[in-house]
Amino acid sequence: MKKTGILYDKRFLLHDTGPYHPEMAARLEAIMQGIKSGGLLEKLISVSAKPADLKWIETIHEPDYIQKFKEVCLSGCREFESADNQICYDTYEAARLAAGGVLEAVDMVMEGKIDNAFCAVRPPGHHAESGQSMGFCYFNNVAIAARVLQRKWDIKKILIIDFDVHHGNGTQHLFEEDPFVYYFSTHQHPSFAFPGTGREFEKGRLAGLGFTKNCPLLPGQGDKELKKIYKTELFPLFADFKPEFVLLSTGFDAHIDDVMSDLKFSSDCFEWIIKEIIKQANQYANGRIISVLEGGYSLERLPELAKTHAAALLDG
Amino acid sequence: MFVSRSMTRKVITIDKEADIFEAQAKMAKNSIRHLPVVDKNNFLIGIITDRSIRTALPYDLFKNPADQDARKKISDLKIKDIMTKEPITISPMYTIQDALLLIQEKKVGAFPVVDDKGKLTGILSVRDLLRAFTNVLGIGEPGTLLCVLVEEKVGQLKKIVDAVTKENISFGSVLVARYWDKNKRAVFLYLLTLNVSRVKKKMEELGFEILNPMEWYLDQLPQST
Numbered sequence: 001m002k003k004t005g006i007l008y009d010k011r012f013l014l015h016d017t018g019p020y021h022p023e024m025a026a027r028l029e030a031i032m033q034g035i036k037s038g039g040l041l042e043k044l045i046s047v048s049a050k051p052a053d054l055k056w057i058e059t060i061h062e063p064d065y066i067q068k069f070k071e072v073c074l075s076g077c078r079e080f081e082s083a084d085n086q087i088c089y090d091t092y093e094a095a096r097l098a099a100g101g102v103l104e105a106v107d108m109v110m111e112g113k114i115d116n117a118f119c120a121v122r123p124p125g126h127h128a129e130s131g132q133s134m135g136f137c138y139f140n141n142v143a144i145a146a147r148v149l150q151r152k153w154d155i156k157k158i159l160i161i162d163f164d165v166h167h168g169n170g171t172q173h174l175f176e177e178d179p180f181v182y183y184f185s186t187h188q189h190p191s192f193a194f195p196g197t198g199r200e201f202e203k204g205r206l207a208g209l210g211f212t213k214n215c216p217l218l219p220g221q222g223d224k225e226l227k228k229i230y231k232t233e234l235f236p237l238f239a240d241f242k243p244e245f246v247l248l249s250t251g252f253d254a255h256i257d258d259v260m261s262d263l264k265f266s267s268d269c270f271e272w273i274i275k276e277i278i279k280q281a282n283q284y285a286n287g288r289i290i291s292v293l294e295g296g297y298s299l300e301r302l303p304e305l306a307k308t309h310a311a312a313l314l315d316g
Numbered sequence: 317m318f319v320s321r322s323m324t325r326k327v328i329t330i331d332k333e334a335d336i337f338e339a340q341a342k343m344a345k346n347s348i349r350h351l352p353v354v355d356k357n358n359f360l361i362g363i364i365t366d367r368s369i370r371t372a373l374p375y376d377l378f379k380n381p382a383d384q385d386a387r388k389k390i391s392d393l394k395i396k397d398i399m400t401k402e403p404i405t406i407s408p409m410y411t412i413q414d415a416l417l418l419i420q421e422k423k424v425g426a427f428p429v430v431d432d433k434g435k436l437t438g439i440l441s442v443r444d445l446l447r448a449f450t451n452v453l454g455i456g457e458p459g460t461l462l463c464v465l466v467e468e469k470v471g472q473l474k475k476i477v478d479a480v481t482k483e484n485i486s487f488g489s490v491l492v493a494r495y496w497d498k499n500k501r502a503v504f505l506y507l508l509t510l511n512v513s514r515v516k517k518k519m520e521e522l523g524f525e526i527l528n529p530m531e532w533y534l535d536q537l538p539q540s541t
Contacts, residue, residue: 020514021511022511022513082508082509083484083485083486083509084509084510084511127458127510134458135458135510136510166510169458191461192461192529193460194458194459194460194509194510195458195459195510196455196457196458196459197458218529218530219528219529219530220528220530259513259516260510260511260513262529
């Protein structure tokens with residue numbers, strides 16, 4: 001059994017996206033209800049959310065962008081940069097807490113206080129670019145965590161695995177020239193899904209060429225295709241790249257019951273994904289995994305999906 | 317919509333007295349396949365393509381590009397000897413549609429663009445047309461593509477636009493394409509949002525069919541047998 005951290009804070013619920021928005025506070029409540037009902041909460045180690053130090057956010061986001069985001073939130077405006085991004089007064093603070101909580105989990109893993117962690121945060125992050133919010137995302141939590149691992153903890157090789165149904169354009173762009181951060185993504189094919197990036201031929205740039213891997217799935221595809229990609233692409237990648245740390249952009253929206261996509265992953269498939277990643281990480285990365293919530297919108301399915309995800313991290 | 321807006325203005329050209337190797341080097345350096353040949357007053361007198369160069373090169377040089385004897389022999393050959401004289405040209409006031417149709421009909425890769433006196437003002441290649449089409453599709457911006465099947469009658473698009481607008485969603489592009497069923501049209505909506513689940517539901521409530529993405533067809537429909 002592993003020492004597994006859980007990051008959750010009621011203040012993540014204060015990010016109010018208004019009525020009818022799929023990225024709603026009830027998602028996190030469903031996730032936590034699943035974890036509690038599974039009797040897991042007592043076994044998990046609490047990771048506390050503190051606002052991320054601006055100096056770390058600024059390693060990823062432009063200061064002007066951060067300032068503008070803060071001002072628009074505090075102005076009471078309900079929309080930031082696009083109609084997708086519904087915000088409120090507390091959104092800036094929630095986003096800083098989410099990023100800061102993930103950084104706290106990073107520190108705890110590196111200090112040996114926990115082995116791995118599940119960060120049930122919102123707002124999500126993987127669409128956020130250096131100077132641009134997008135697709136419900138403001139601060140790129142996973143990207144900031146990768147920078148802190150590089151600069152504070154001197155981790156040489158980081159593997160980011162993104163299995164959200166949408167391509168993590170922000171994360172890819174932020175590290176596409178960096179050969180020390182490998183971005184691996186499975187997602188619904190960009191011609192059939194937001195945001196329209198993540199095509200097979202996007203493989204990184206300059207020194208980072210060959211350190212980005214996109215595996216798009218076609219509408220209707222599911223467990224069989226995902227497992228094949230993991231076996232033929234991801235597992236060999238662990239052996240080749242030998243990451244010292246694994247960051248997960250965990251999205252549950254490829255689930256068959258999630259209306260946000262046309263992919264058909266079963267609940268079992270999500271369990272298989274995390275268990276297989278853990279096996280690989282145990283072999284190559286000392287078991288160091290931080291899983292950070294991105295999408296996943298089926299309130300009916302989120303409790304069980306979160307429960308099996310956290311249970312797998314605990315079982316290690 | 318005019319060619320003048322989409323063409324490449326800084327044209328890389330070549331002199332008619334230049335040799336093949338110079339043309340080859342210019343193409344390689346700039347990743348292009350067409351070099352208009354102009355006189356000293358910039359009047360178009362021909363065009364040279366990577367294909368015309370390849371046709372002119374002897375086998376020895378294919379086998380060994382550094383073969384000095386073969387290079388010397390071929391260097392006597394001038395651009396004016398192998399260029400296509402009187403190439404098909406277009407005017408900057410042609411539209412993109414003119415160019416699309418003409419490039420398909422003539423099966424060439426690029427058109428030199430000349431003014432009414434015959435002076436070269438630009439070049440329009442397949443790449444420029446593709447860029448324009450990419451732009452029309454709107455796929456440079458983040459969004460989600462949907463395909464809605466509607467009956468071929470007046471007023472259908474209005475219903476769709478009203479429903480999408482009510483959801484406070486912006487359009488990246490709208491394309492209307494033919495569909496197998498002659499009485500129907502496939503409407504491709506590129507919506508600048510991640511969240512299309514409510515729009516999809518609304519379309520179905522309006523009686524429209526959301527077409528399965530695996531059945532989308534943007535090209536000409538094949539002839540049914």
